[in-house]
Amino acid sequence: MPNQINFEKIAHQPAYRAVSEKIRSAIISGEIKTGELLPTETDLAVQFGVTRSTIREAIRLLEHGGILGRADRKRLVATLPQADAVGRSVSSALLMHQVTYEELWQVAMGLEPLASKLACTTATKKDKQLLAANLVRTREVMDDHKALLEAEIEFHDLLAKATHNSALLLARAPLNELFYPAAWGAVIRALSPGERILVAHQHIYGAICDNNPNKAEEWMKKHMLDFRRGIELGNLGFDQPVKS
Amino acid sequence: MPNQINFEKIAHQPAYRAVSEKIRSAIISGEIKTGELLPTETDLAVQFGVTRSTIREAIRLLEHGGILGRADRKRLVATLPQADAVGRSVSSALLMHQVTYEELWQVAMGLEPLASKLACTTATKKDKQLLAANLVRTREVMDDHKALLEAEIEFHDLLAKATHNSALLLARAPLNELFYPAAWGAVIRALSPGERILVAHQHIYGAICDNNPNKAEEWMKKHMLDFRRGIELGNLGFDQPVKS
């Protein structure tokens, strides 16, 4: 077809989407500060010149991403999306993609040693205290599978938080949400590797206190490889889709 | 306060949230297959025994996460959330957290070399063809800053896709969306490092064709370090928040 004139698609978007974008950009740009209360639905409806129903649909759009939350279960408030809020939507996406343990493990292998290394230079006194407390608790609950799993997950989470790197925190959110609960849970039930877990954690914690990035990274790698071996020994379908 | 009876909070959730959860789990469990059309709003309203407004709010909740999309701009369809859909919400979260280039670079340093390594064993013929085509294009547009940036981003994206690891794909989505556009863009404008970029890409591509994971990983590390040096040379606020 020569000589054909091509018009670009006109972008007609429904009002609720437009409103949602307006509010989002107002929050991102800082025009509405996080923690600040939004006007009431009726006010917003008047300001934007649409009905309350439309406003409400726009709000739902934002609510899911964790940009809007509730102050007191009534009024709306602009909030900073936390890792867990974003993590949930990422996790459900991964579930639908039938992500396998193997795939998640690979990502963990990329991020967790990195987190260990970074934490060495960024961990505050407070972070170290929290990690130390976690170690104590881990030792106490060594024989309680459920509690041990929680402590294990918390250790990795504290470690990631100690990097104070929000990108890293968000990137590894699915690990917290999907990988560790399912995979570690299975390993712990099958092998009771409490002692090995504790030893690895202690070395990592020690490396952080000594400000020894390489050691922290290496021990975390060992920790993850150990975990992988656990899965294989336990014969727990490493290449199976994660289910939740 | 001794002897005080504590009731647990009763979890009252609004209807639109309940409906949304029902639909979500129906999709995740496969009861509604992806690609399948959902009933119309009116039907859903009847089935759930609520009004259409409520249904619509529930739909908005899911629409944002990429779980629901439009078949033909009219009927709703269950869709697999793609990396870019999820990536958008992650990115906006990161923007609000005032994530710095440095933080994103650290994550990139954890994920991109990993992707290179994995791609060696997982890349299909098709993947390699796409990468090869990208290299050709890169060479052609070497002097066009904008096109070069696009090619560069596409290379990394193709590489990640070649791993066929959806967890990795989602984890690095913010890199595509935030990091490369802003940071690479600045470097390219400041230093015109087209030649260096192409060389690195070629080595990585070569390593993948030779099935040489270590070489692929090393060259990607070099590539990323090179990039970092570019930022520092160009004196482009590496520790500044990304803005978009």
Place this chain on the structure above:
DNA sequence: TACTGACCTATTGTCGGACAATGTGTCAAT
């Protein structure tokens, strides 16, 4: 046949108004 145009229908987008449920603030009573 292949294209056009008129028409109908189904479905979404938007509106406006209504009421119930519930959290909040005030003020008097004890």
Place this chain on the structure above:
DNA sequence: ATTGACACATTGTCCGACAATAGGTCAGTA
């Protein structure tokens, strides 16, 4: 200082209505 009564503001839900539009059908025309 706590309680109770009360009015008020705000969200959650419902209902009914209409405009806009994508899709299908069907006849008409070249």
